[in-house]
Amino acid sequence: MAYTNSSLVSYTKLSPNHSGHRTHSIDRITPHCVVGQCSMETLGNIFTPTSRQASCNYGIGPDGRVGMYVEEKNRSWCSSSNANDQRAVTIECASDTKHPYTMNSTVYAILIKLCVDICKRNGKKKLIWLGDKNKTLNYSPKSDEMVLTVHRWFANKSCPGDWLYARLGDLAAKVTAELSGTTSGSGSTAPTTQMYRVRKSWSDAKSQIGAYKVLDNAKKKADENSGYKVFDASGNVVYPAASTPALTPSKDTSYKVQVSIANLNIRKGPGTNYDRTGQFTGKGIFTIVQESKGAGATLWGKLKSGSGWISLDFAKKL
Structure with a gap:
């Protein structure tokens, strides 16, 4: 097929770090967190040295500008997986440097817009978030479907960060709504029906x-099944109300x-009764x-870094 690039791009600095023409058609989008509020120019400089051995197709800066570093026709080096990057458009998004790697509202809005553009140009009418690695990697998308994947499935990383990870269901819903034309006159996505998942x-x-x-x-279903909770579309617990673990001196x-x-x-605190941050220490x-x-x-x-607490048994x- 003939590949095209996004018209949303306002800055281009092509990186030498790529594998040439894709061996698989595009049916995935993999959004990443930069772990830094990097401008498009800074991200371009990061991906320029061949010693870096890293790149992405697009990047979104904190001001909402879109940069291109590897054309869509080529496989970027972004997700620690050749198989994924051969079929995915990879997007680095400016974020905070600490958990949960929050992205500002401008970056998120442009991410939605860029995903819509990618889907349209590649003949896709629906963006899917299955929320499970095995289910996703074993799923064969229909010809008009695009699937979301994440870097943490292929490497010991928290990317794309818990902030965006919790919103991938929302991202998929908003992009799909745009693709189906269910938008308001202002151009924003029309409200979609909230689904509460148990x-x-x-x-x-x-x-x-x-x-x-x-x-x-x-709520009734959760009450009937011990250990279950109710989550909104963004992955937030809405029932039962989260209890705050007792503080330990x-x-x-x-x-x-x-x-x-x-x-x-x-x-997040000293005990298994506190939530995991989604990060690992790694060896060191x-x-x-x-x-x-x-x-x-x-x-x-x-930890001195402020990222949280670890069991000293290990x-x-x-």
Whole structure:
């Protein structure tokens, strides 16, 4: 097929970091978080050196401008997966540098607009978010379907960040509404019917036992099944009301620990009764600034980076 590029692009600096012509037609979009409020020019400079070994098709700066670094006809080096990048248009989006890697409203609005443009030019009428790695990678899209994938499925990364990850269902719904022409006169997406999903956790799509338009029906289903919650389309818990774990006294300290496993969870507080941030420490040496007792571990330590707490059962004090 003949590939085209987005007319939304206002800055172009083509990177040498790509694999040439795609071996698969485009049927995926993979949005990323830059982990920084990078301008289009800065992102172009990042992808210029061949030593960087990284690139993307498009980037969205904090001001909403769109940059192009690899043409759509070519496979970018963006998702730590050759198979994914051969068929995906990859988009780096300016974000905060810390969890949950929030993107401003301008970036999100342009991401929606860019996804609509990508779908239209590639003959797609629907953008799909399945919310599950295995289900998505085993799914064969219809000729008019585009599928969302994420970097964290292919590498030990939090990308695209929890802020955007929780909104991918909303992104898919808004893009699909635009593609179907259900928009208001102002050009904004018309309100879509809210679906309340009953799951054990938002990330565990396989655990879903129902989706309801009426919130009371979703609440009833959750009450009938222990351990289940009700989530809105953006992945926020709406029932039962989130309880705040009891605060545990912590002690200030300062020492280094060595973590030898790649997937040590970072939590929002000292205990397994606190939510995971969606990040992992990775292997390395880290500074602990506070200690606290808590559920699920002998002792918890707060990371100096401020990203959260880790179980010290999996860390060796240096």
